[in-house]
Amino acid sequence: MEPQNYTQILEFLLLGFYEKPELQPLIYGFFFNMYLVTLFGNLIIILATILDSHLHTPMYFFLSNLSFVDICFASVTVPKMLVNIQTQNNAISYAGCITQIYFAALFAGLDNFLLAVMAYDRFVAICHPLHYTIIMKPQVCGLLVLMSWIMSSLNSLLQSFMVLKLSFCGDVEIPHFFCEPNQLVNLACSDTLLNNMVMNFGAWLLGGGPLTFILYSYSKIVPSIQKISSNQGKYKAFSTCASHLSVVSLFYCTVLGVYLSSAVMQNSHSAAKASVMYTVVTPMLNPFIYSLRNKDIRRALKILVKKETLKAAIILRLKNHG
Numbered sequence: 001m002e003p004q005n006y007t008q009i010l011e012f013l014l015l016g017f018y019e020k021p022e023l024q025p026l027i028y029g030f031f032f033n034m035y036l037v038t039l040f041g042n043l044i045i046i047l048a049t050i051l052d053s054h055l056h057t058p059m060y061f062f063l064s065n066l067s068f069v070d071i072c073f074a075s076v077t078v079p080k081m082l083v084n085i086q087t088q089n090n091a092i093s094y095a096g097c098i099t100q101i102y103f104a105a106l107f108a109g110l111d112n113f114l115l116a117v118m119a120y121d122r123f124v125a126i127c128h129p130l131h132y133t134i135i136m137k138p139q140v141c142g143l144l145v146l147m148s149w150i151m152s153s154l155n156s157l158l159q160s161f162m163v164l165k166l167s168f169c170g171d172v173e174i175p176h177f178f179c180e181p182n183q184l185v186n187l188a189c190s191d192t193l194l195n196n197m198v199m200n201f202g203a204w205l206l207g208g209g210p211l212t213f214i215l216y217s218y219s220k221i222v223p224s225i226q227k228i229s230s231n232q233g234k235y236k237a238f239s240t241c242a243s244h245l246s247v248v249s250l251f252y253c254t255v256l257g258v259y260l261s262s263a264v265m266q267n268s269h270s271a272a273k274a275s276v277m278y279t280v281v282t283p284m285l286n287p288f289i290y291s292l293r294n295k296d297i298r299r300a301l302k303i304l305v306k307k308e309t310l311k312a313a314i315i316l317r318l319k320n321h322g
Contacts, residue, residue: 011091012184014084016177028085034284035078041287042067045297052303058121058136059240063290065145066114066247070283073107076100077178077279097179102160104178104279109152109206115248116210117144119217122241127224155202162195176275207255214248246289247282254278 017027049055049064077100084090092100124135163181169189176183181199185192218241225237254277291297 011093012097012172012174012179014081014090014092014177014179015173015175016081017085024085024088028082031078031280032082034280035074035082038074038280038284039071041284042071045287045290048297052299054299055297058138058141059118059125061141062114062118062121062145066111066118067287069107069110069114070286072103073111074280074283076103076107081177092179097184098160098163100179101163101181101184102156105156105159105181105202106152109155110148111251112206112210113148113152114145115244115251116213117148118244119214119248120144122244123217123221125240126221126237152206155206158198159202162198166190166192166195178279180275207252211252218245243290247286250285250289251278251282254282 017023045067046064049060080092080096080100084092121136125132128135159181163184166184166188167190168187172187174180174183174187181195185195185199188195221241225234225241228234228237257277
């Protein structure tokens with residue numbers, strides 16, 4: 001067996017959106033604005049759920065956690081890409097690449113688990129309404145979120161460790177806008193069979209497991225809603241699920257679309273462009289889906305805006321009298 005010429009890689013080159021230099025200012029503006037909308041949209045949801053006592057319920061507790069995770073998920077990839085475009089340097093250090101893989105896997109996994117936990121919350125609220133307050137106690141809600149963090153952390157540690165075991169011969173160009181594990185596996189010189197097995201197992205466990213649970217929950221929720229006698233009761237029950245279903249559909253459809261399209265087209269650049277949907281666009285749209293379709297959130301946002309407007313008016317008056 002011939003010896004392999006492995007080298008110590010110090011950095012990788014991210015080539016996701018750098019093939020056309022003349023489009024760099026447009027791409028920068030596009031991602032910068034989307035990132036700002038993601039930050040402010042999700043921060044407003046978090047503030048609304050904290051400041052409005054009417055939203056101190058399990059459903060909105062989980063929603064605020066989802067908003068926090070969405071901010072973190074977008075922050076793993078977008079700021080680094082913006083810095084690279086601004087400095088005209090598309091390099092990322094080896095340590096930075098492993099760190100990005102860890103946190104991207106962590107927050108992607110948390111998205112999956114939190115969506116499943118939110119489905120469980122709706123299942124209990126609609127199928128077992130009389131026992132809702134007993135089952136969904138604050139301690140239980142906190143434990144569900146904690147378990148989501150633990151399982152996601154363990155998976156991301158495993159994914160990062162498997163990438164650390166890879167050896168590279170010299171080709172350090174990643175045709176993506178962030179360090180995506182599949183792309184690194186394709187660049188490796190060492191045996192990648194175990195890496196592929198671990199990645200596929202993780203994808204099915206963290207993606208397929210929560211999705212299966214969500215589908216099962218709604219298979220019980222829908223018949224329960226149909227049994228409600230009044231149309232008003234049916235509408236109220238369905239409206240509490242509509243936002244969650246919209247977010248679930250958006251997240252899983254974009255993720256499935258990315259991996260199915262990349263498998264069919266075998267085009268890394270196309271996969272990078274498609275990945276924007278679930279890494280950037282979905283976290284940006286989630287606050288709008290919940291605020292537009294949820295009366296409680298809209299009411300809390302109106303109260304928040306009125307409070308801030310009143311504070312600004314008082315401060316302005318004090319300055320003028322001073």
